[in-house]
Amino acid sequence: MTRKVFYISDGTAITAEIFGHAVLSQFPVDFEQKTYPFIETLAKAEEVRNLINDSFITTGERPLIFHSIVNPEIRAIIYSSEGLDYDFLNTFVAPLEQQLGIKAEPKAHRTHSIANDSYNARIDAIHYAMDNDDGVTMKNLEEADVILIGVSRCGKTPSSLYLSMQFGIKAANYPFIAEDMEDLKLPPELKRYKKKLFGLTINPQRLQEIRQSRLADSKYASPRQCRMEVKEVEMLFKRERIPFINTTNSSVEEIATKILSKTGLERSMF
């Protein structure tokens, strides 16, 4: 029997999910996880409480609860359920109040909402990443915080998007393609913004797998082509002293945070 987990919030429930997922992923068991966002009324809270209690009756096991509910009346209804509440936010509020010498002023939707000052800048960064993906234009590089460069399918696009979405960073990206390889050099537009350039590379075998699943049995996906492109581009990075990382074993979060850490770019939080 897999243990039931309830993520509950009067907002998006994203914080509750991320926290619960981080804690539960340390346990080598499967969980049946369900998320209840926007529980903003007593009636909705009672519905969720009933689901929790039903689950307890059916399974004989208390469901685990991770909530980020700010309203005390709504919270009280969830507390009154048969679930086990791991109250990850409030556990730390009292010690922080004591340490900071001020009272917390919990308000709903304080994170993950447009109330955040930098929200518009973040949306601009997302549109910037979209509009300056894959070298489609070189006109807006002046605005870029960072310009990711590398061979096709080494992770530039997801990393650019993640940088914009999570951290509000304006990231353009530019691919080196097969035709560039014979005499590989930086285009003048990139040379002009050389300090913003950051290279991504990847193991040729992994690149080949990725390209194969996209365009099976093409020249583009051949082992020989992948090896050659990676070698040429890495030589360019070294020749031009462009910082770069290998993305083979890294997730988009890991690539993005490594780029920030190596470039010293500041993160915004939302």
Added chain:
Amino acid sequence: MTRKVFYISDGTAITAEIFGHAVLSQFPVDFEQKTYPFIETLAKAEEVRNLINDSFITTGERPLIFHSIVNPEIRAIIYSSEGLDYDFLNTFVAPLEQQLGIKAEPKAHRTHSIANDSYNARIDAIHYAMDNDDGVTMKNLEEADVILIGVSRCGKTPSSLYLSMQFGIKAANYPFIAEDMEDLKLPPELKRYKKKLFGLTINPQRLQEIRQSRLADSKYASPRQCRMEVKEVEMLFKRERIPFINTTNSSVEEIATKILSKTGLERSMF
């Protein structure tokens, strides 16, 4: 004097940031926040400990620490600093061990890494959102989990990207443009996938502000045009019984989670 905050991790530090940000945002004060990801060696941990101690000496106030370090030796070095450690993950591990009747097996990089089974599906979803943005092609709608429709700049693109990035959902999007308005109807390709359609709308005044900052004093950004487009598209949603939400006061997280909650699409977690 703003209080110093250290986010420290042997991974990306994204979980630590999200947790700390959620707790601290309840306090009506400014914090000076700095993130130290990939603290994977004792030497690096000692460097961070020195920074924490320096900060204490300089400011006379203990820095606040939110960490997600798995390795006990590295963690011990951070514990030994002058900072105040709000140990948000480990606080809940012991009670969960007792409740689940098994020992936690903490491993670094268990979240936000490619070790996650669904990682490739998520990257596919991100590329899908990019490739099927803004109605550039209607060829891949069969694959879509959801198709967002609405006027230009009502939030379709950031929402599609967020759905793919955070939840692994394949979201296409399609804009209704000025030329469509005279006799607005669903194109046959969208009609075919009507069950996947989800509408976004926005208050005309807000739309006008957004368009104005993009293309100042154009017909596209005129109050009259914005009012007309929103009215026509909302009438279409109602006529065709397409579910829709108003994005005016919602962040990309709120829009995405409302879409999930109204469509019943399942979230993946990474």
